[in-house]
Amino acid sequence: MLERFSVVIYDKKSITVAFLKKYWDYISLICLVCLTTVLFVFGTSASAGKKVTLKSLKTLEEKAIFLRKEKLGSQCEHLKALHQNRKAVKPGDWLHEHHEDGQSFATYVKERPNGPDKVKKFIYIQLIGGFTKDQSKILDQTIEYMQLSFGLSVKKLAAFPLSKIPANARRTRRGDPRLNNDYEQLYTKFIMNKVLLPNRPKDAVALIGFTGTDLYPDPNWNFVFGIASLRQRIGLWSIYRNGNPSKGPKEFIQCLRRTIGTAIHETGHILGMQHCIAYECLMCGSNSRQESDSRELYYCPSCLQKLTWNTKVSPATRFKKLIKLCNKLKLDREEKFFTKSLELLKNKNSK
Ligand SMILES: [Zn+2]
Numbered sequence: 001m002l003e004r005f006s007v008v009i010y011d012k013k014s015i016t017v018a019f020l021k022k023y024w025d026y027i028s029l030i031c032l033v034c035l036t037t038v039l040f041v042f043g044t045s046a047s048a049g050k051k052v053t054l055k056s057l058k059t060l061e062e063k064a065i066f067l068r069k070e071k072l073g074s075q076c077e078h079l080k081a082l083h084q085n086r087k088a089v090k091p092g093d094w095l096h097e098h099h100e101d102g103q104s105f106a107t108y109v110k111e112r113p114n115g116p117d118k119v120k121k122f123i124y125i126q127l128i129g130g131f132t133k134d135q136s137k138i139l140d141q142t143i144e145y146m147q148l149s150f151g152l153s154v155k156k157l158a159a160f161p162l163s164k165i166p167a168n169a170r171r172t173r174r175g176d177p178r179l180n181n182d183y184e185q186l187y188t189k190f191i192m193n194k195v196l197l198p199n200r201p202k203d204a205v206a207l208i209g210f211t212g213t214d215l216y217p218d219p220n221w222n223f224v225f226g227i228a229s230l231r232q233r234i235g236l237w238s239i240y241r242n243g244n245p246s247k248g249p250k251e252f253i254q255c256l257r258r259t260i261g262t263a264i265h266e267t268g269h270i271l272g273m274q275h276c277i278a279y280e281c282l283m284c285g286s287n288s289r290q291e292s293d294s295r296e297l298y299y300c301p302s303c304l305q306k307l308t309w310n311t312k313v314s315p316a317t318r319f320k321k322l323i324k325l326c327n328k329l330k331l332d333r334e335e336k337f338f339t340k341s342l343e344l345l346k347n348k349n350s351k
């Protein structure tokens with residue numbers, strides 16, 4: 001049995017050797033073609049697997065170009081034509097001092113940001129301390145702007161008196177040459193953790209504290225304009241450094257513009273938006289008053305796409321409402337820009 005089996009094997013081997021000798025050249029050629037094909041297929045799939053991500057890009061400019069190329073929804077895609085790329089970074093700018101990778105729309109969606117749902121429906125405002133008549137007017141107008149901008153109802157809670165803030169959560173600063181007086185500051189950590197967080201209503205998309213008193217986030221810091229916690233859905237900001245709205249109409253508009261700017265920027269953070277690095281945009285970080293004053297009160301197409309996805313309010317609907325409001329509030333630059341944006345969308349739709 002074993003012998004017969006061996007013979008069979010021997011016979012097969014002989015045939016194979018003879019076959020190889022006769023057709024060697026053809027076999028070599030076929031192998032070469034197969035090898036090339038395998039390498040090509042493998043190479044393609046390997047390079048496809050090496051996906052370009054924001055983190056993999058080295059420079060800020062490469063990251064910005066990558067973000068601007070991202071395909072957005074049709075309305076935001078059309079709006080790209082009206083927006084200015086982010087200007088080159090100068091010493092002292094936010095991006096000069098802070099490393100930022102930016103955030104694409106796709107990443108934003110993947111991160112499952114905070115936003116309205118079946119339970120969370122409102123933005124709440126917690127006033128802290130008192131306000132002058134003009135400051136109160138500015139707060140009411142800011143609330144109106146927020147309402148239309150986010151497509152959410154905004155509710156005011158009863159004011160929290162300054163007398164309830166303990167001495168270890170406030171301090172007095174010596175006269176600031178610009179402000180020409182001694183002034184009080186409140187410790188943000190206390191207000192965030194002891195006033196806002198325990199009082200955040202269940203149906204709150206966000207709870208925001210507004211105060212007319214200056215703020216400090218750390219005993220070593222001089223001051224802060226505002227602060228927000230994405231995870232806890234709370235934010236706090238002060239209008240103390242936004243100028244004196246009672247000085248005249250120009251100062252009133254300046255204070256209003258600054259207050260709305262902070263409100264829309266910080267609420268954007270609470271809705272999961274990171275700083276923008278692609279365009280000149282309200283979601284860009286600011287290192288100084290001069291830098292924040294250089295921003296207009298609107299989002300770039302990429303940030304607007306995030307807001308549209310999150311709040312389900314289309315850009316056109318948002319523009320229509322904001323045009324009327326900006327006209328009422330005498331925010332001329334914004335009224336003009338939203339009108340231009342809406343006209344562009346109408347023209348694209350009619351084509
Ligand atoms: Zn910010």
Ligand SMILES: [Zn+2]
Binds near residue numbers: 282301
């Ligand atoms: Zn942006």
